[in-house]
Amino acid sequence: MKSIEVKSLIPGMILATDIFSASGAFLTSRGTAVSESLINTLRANFIYSVYVEEESIPELETTVDLEHTGTRSKRIKESAEFKEFRKNFEATVEEIEKHLNDIVARNTDTLNTDELIERPLKLLQSNSTISIFDMLHNLRSYDDTTYVHCVNVSLISGIIARWCGLSEAGVQLAILSGVLHDIGKIKIPDEIIKKPGKLTKEEYDIVKNHTIEGYNILKDYKNLDENMKYSALMHHERCDGSGYPLGLRASKINVYAKIVAISDVYDAMTSKRCYRGPICPFTVIDIMINEGLAKYDTLFIMNFLRNMGETYLNNSVRLSNGDTGEIVFIDSNHPSKPIIKKDNGDMLSLMENNIKIEEIL
DSSP states (O other): EEEEEEGOOOOBBBBOOOEEEETTOOOTTTTBBOHHHHHHHHTTTOOOEEEEEEGSSSSHHHHHHHOOOOOOHHHHSSHHHHHHHHHHHHHHHHHHHHHHHHHHTTTTTTOOOHHHHHHHHHHHOOSSSSSSHHHHTTTTSSOHHHHHHHHHHHHHHHHHHHHHTTOOOHHHHHHHHHTTTTTGGGGOHHHHHHHHSOOOOHHHHHHHHHHHHHHHHTOOOOSSSSHHHHHHHHOOTTBBSSSSSSSSSSSGGGHHHHHHHHHHHHHHHBBBBBBBOOHHHHHHHHHHHSSSSTTTTTHHHHHHHHGGGGGTTTTTEEEETSOOEEEEOOOOOSSSSEEEEEETSSSGGGGGOOOOEEOOO
């Protein structure tokens, strides 16, 4: 059998394994012939690759890949789909910036959540064959302003919610919670938010106060779901009680704040900041495995980690020993240690050594 990206599936290929959604729901069985309807179902469930029987793969599939030159990232950036996504993403950031500033300035008595979610939802529901994470990874050259970060967190939160089997209403609530989670940062002075060096204790205390500021901004909007208000307040709380502002433990933390907490940390670490470049997603996954399992909700973090690595399948990478290659297999139980096909054709399992992925090319 051979792993094939969903975007490269051709009707008539035969599935080599049963397919389940991220929440464990059965989708289709081994031996099923791929159809356009099945491809759409896989995309709707954020499944990015499947195993198919090798004998069912037309010769065309291998020749198509050979026609491409450069890294996967380069091909994505040159694609019409990415250019369209980037245009829509930039428009979404501009609109979210306007909405959030209107809310902070109290230019509106009611908060229109339909307007607030419209553009992020369209980005998430786009029919692109390129995954959202591939899109966001190739937008990492953007300086991570509060508004860019809020859009990113909204998209990632929506994906986590869907991976965990939440209803469509729950997915939309996760998206909105992501949009609004950092609204309190708008009241923090720019010289602190954009400071290129390490913050003093006093400055860090001011930044930490954005959670309370955010809740206070949102609390008087009667038409706003309480989950969104509590996500702004609690997205830096941790299940082991080590978070802020209240030091709450797992049972006391709002469920949507738990989703946003994971999205917030992942996006913050993988994004460019004024004082550092973006951190490799596989480094972040490794950190979350080694340090974060006690800090985050088990259902949400395990679904995130199991599915996250799969989104980077077939990407070109640079390893800590200087070698380069392509990710060809990811064990969902060890998502930070995939199998790499090196440029010289050799296979390398990162499970068997201390070599790590340093950069997605």
